Amino acid sequence: MKFETIYKTYWQKVFRLCMGYVNDSDTAKDLAQETFIKVWKQLPKFRNESSIGTWIFRIASNTCLRQIEKESKMPKSEFPKEIKEEILETTIEKDVKFLYQCISELQEVERIIISLELEDIDQKEIAEIVGLSRGNVRVKIHRIKEKLTQKFKINGN
Amino acid sequence: MGTNIDLKNIWTQQKIETPKIEILYAKANKLKSRRLLKLIVVNITLLLTAISIGFIWYYYQPELVTTKMGIVCTILAMIIFVLSYNTQFSLLSNTKTEPNSKEYLTQLIQLKEKQTFQQTTMLSIYFLMLSLGIGLYYFEYVSKMTLTWGIVTCVTTALWFAINWFYFRPRAIKKQNTKLNKLLIEFEKLNAQITA
Numbered sequence: 001m002k003f004e005t006i007y008k009t010y011w012q013k014v015f016r017l018c019m020g021y022v023n024d025s026d027t028a029k030d031l032a033q034e035t036f037i038k039v040w041k042q043l044p045k046f047r048n049e050s051s052i053g054t055w056i057f058r059i060a061s062n063t064c065l066r067q068i069e070k071e072s073k074m075p076k077s078e079f080p081k082e083i084k085e086e087i088l089e090t091t092i093e094k095d096v097k098f099l100y101q102c103i104s105e106l107q108e109v110e111r112i113i114i115s116l117e118l119e120d121i122d123q124k125e126i127a128e129i130v131g132l133s134r135g136n137v138r139v140k141i142h143r144i145k146e147k148l149t150q151k152f153k154i155n156g157n
Numbered sequence: 158m159g160t161n162i163d164l165k166n167i168w169t170q171q172k173i174e175t176p177k178i179e180i181l182y183a184k185a186n187k188l189k190s191r192r193l194l195k196l197i198v199v200n201i202t203l204l205l206t207a208i209s210i211g212f213i214w215y216y217y218q219p220e221l222v223t224t225k226m227g228i229v230c231t232i233l234a235m236i237i238f239v240l241s242y243n244t245q246f247s248l249l250s251n252t253k254t255e256p257n258s259k260e261y262l263t264q265l266i267q268l269k270e271k272q273t274f275q276q277t278t279m280l281s282i283y284f285l286m287l288s289l290g291i292g293l294y295y296f297e298y299v300s301k302m303t304l305t306w307g308i309v310t311c312v313t314t315a316l317w318f319a320i321n322w323f324y325f326r327p328r329a330i331k332k333q334n335t336k337l338n339k340l341l342i343e344f345e346k347l348n349a350q351i352t353a
Binding site for chain 2: 004007008011012015016019020025029033036037040041042045046047049050055058059061062065066068069092093095096099100107108109110112115118119120128129130131132145148149
């Protein structure tokens with residue numbers, strides 16, 4: 001598969017996964033970029049041991065997990081976010097924001113699992129990406145979804 | 158489950174413009190050249206130092222073997238430092254295919270442990286070799302001095318070594334290890350989430 005095609009097909013998906021992890025679009029963009037740089041470099045070595053999607057999501061998940069290393073090197077600057085948020089939002093935009101907010105409050109590994117699930121990735125594949133058993137993934141997804149639904153109910157969405 | 162569909166629907170609404178691929182290529186190249194530059198700078202600096210030490214040997218023609226041994230020790234200390242500095246980049250990069258998150262975290266933890274060990278021992282070896290080298294190097298010149306000056310030189314040098322060994326070395330090690338330990342704890346926390 002050509003890198004350009006991979007990039008076009010997977011950019012939004014990888015970006016959303018990173019966004020679910022950090023809930024900050026600039027950081028998520030950086031993480032997505034880092035993922036694709038790795039994909040670009042490693043593509044010649046890719047031997048179809050897994051599907052290309054599983055492989056890309058593995059790189060993306062691992063890049064996200066390694067994010068703390070950067071955080072500890074460079075403390076996050078606290079920008080006043082209110083400026084942006086004053087713009088009137090539609091309900092769907094509010095929902096989107098709330099969902100990503102809720103996900104970012106989960107444990108790190110849970111964030112990755114639910115992001116992959118919402119991206120419509122097969123649970124078997126999620127298990128392969130994260131390194132958990134299929135049953136374990138299923139249980140975790142169920143619990144996380146319950147948590148999220150609850151939060152949405154409380155919030156009145 | 159209706160809620161599932163809703164969540165998925167909301168999830169995919171999050172969109173951002175796909176950046177041009179050229180931007181990615183440019184960034185990748187910049188990263189590569191920056192890493193290379195850092196590597197070159199460290200290597201060249203130490204190489205130049207080693208050359209200038211070698212020049213002393215050539216220019217002053219020391220008579221005693223201890224002086225020559227001292228010079229060799231000092232240069233060796235630098236070579237050891239550069240070697241360990243250079244290998245730290247390749248510790249993780251030679252894995253075949255991308256591991257899953259569980260394996261990846263285990264690898265990261267191992268890497269950090271290895272780095273902690275390497276840095277602690279390497280720094281100690283570096284300081285030891287450097288002190289030994291300078292000590293040996295001084296021997297010839299001190300033996301030619303008068304007794305008083307000889308004692309003064311020996312005491313000052315010994316003091317300087319002691320400061321290095323008991324103050325600067327532990328400080329440097331502690332500084333590096335605090336950073337590494339913090340990361341180790343974080344990675345272990347993540348690993349616990351998967352293994353739990």
